[in-house]
Amino acid sequence: MDFRLTEDQRALRRGVRELLARRFDREALREAVDAPAPALDRDLWRELGEAGFFALRLPEDEGGVGLGLPEAVLLFEEAGRALLPGPLVATHLAAGTVPGAAEGAVVVTAASEGLVPWLDEADAVSGDVTGAAPLRSVDPLTPLHRVPARTDGHPAAEAVLLHAAEQVGSAGRTTEAAVAYAREREQFGQVIGGFQAVKHLCAGMLVRVELARAAVRAAAVTADPVEIAGAKLLADEAAVGNARDCLQVHGGMGFTWEADVHLHLKRAWVRSRLGMTAERAEEAVAASL
Numbered sequence: 001m002d003f004r005l006t007e008d009q010r011a012l013r014r015g016v017r018e019l020l021a022r023r024f025d026r027e028a029l030r031e032a033v034d035a036p037a038p039a040l041d042r043d044l045w046r047e048l049g050e051a052g053f054f055a056l057r058l059p060e061d062e063g064g065v066g067l068g069l070p071e072a073v074l075l076f077e078e079a080g081r082a083l084l085p086g087p088l089v090a091t092h093l094a095a096g097t098v099p100g101a102a103e104g105a106v107v108v109t110a111a112s113e114g115l116v117p118w119l120d121e122a123d124a125v126s127g128d129v130t131g132a133a134p135l136r137s138v139d140p141l142t143p144l145h146r147v148p149a150r151t152d153g154h155p156a157a158e159a160v161l162l163h164a165a166e167q168v169g170s171a172g173r174t175t176e177a178a179v180a181y182a183r184e185r186e187q188f189g190q191v192i193g194g195f196q197a198v199k200h201l202c203a204g205m206l207v208r209v210e211l212a213r214a215a216v217r218a219a220a221v222t223a224d225p226v227e228i229a230g231a232k233l234l235a236d237e238a239a240v241g242n243a244r245d246c247l248q249v250h251g252g253m254g255f256t257w258e259a260d261v262h263l264h265l266k267r268a269w270v271r272s273r274l275g276m277t278a279e280r281a282e283e284a285v286a287a288s289l
Helices: 007-023 026-034 042-050 069-082 088-094 157-184 196-222 225-255 261-271 278-288
Strands: 108-110 115-117 124-126 133-135 144-146
Touching (some): 069 088, 069 157, 069 196, 088 108, 088 124, 108 115, 157 196, 196 225, 225 278
Parallel strands (some): 108 124
Antiparallel strands (some): 115 144, 133 144
16 A cells, blocks of 8 residues: 555645745734633634645535545644644534634634533534633643533544644654754864764654654544554653753753743643543554454
């Protein structure tokens, strides 16, 4: 099976990256973080809708783009890379069932593993959120509510996979940031990228993200629930582990508020609890062996 991207898929990825670079660059990210309270950019949400982000997998005769999961994971990788905030997965999955979701006119969130992101900003909610209570979030751009534990079945496999794709995008971005910093930061008269310990950190980051990316893209083709669970495990490990190692490469700089490294780490922590926790994913994989 050939997992290399087609020219159309590369163009799709390039298009969404250019859109996010124009509409949600680092300056916009920092403005969102520094705002008194987290708020969604509704204009950007509608622009994503116009670009087909939410309607990507709807049939063309229903007003969608008519593509599939392999293309969807490419979009969500780019969203994770840019740290784009908002309940993107829930709104994407609601396209075609919740009026306005496909166009980005309506924001949809969902209860996932007892957590509900962006509940106060959402126009519609998927799942039972009775008894939802605000929960302090470690990520400044992912406000959370907690709902009582319920035995309402397993999370949708598609949601798990798209959260994993976001994690892969974040892991790829922190790898790029670590390598770039290692090439420019000097100590003892040479760039720190020349030190073996830093080389090993960066190499380990690359291995993590490439392994996770391959697993996510393969699971997007097969849509097998067990493969999706395994991909989520690898993607969570890559996002959290790479953010930690990127922070180590940055040294003391990485701990400061003005660095973006901590934002990727905090988002990775939160996202690892959405869609499917590591505990559930491990049980799903173990049960298939």
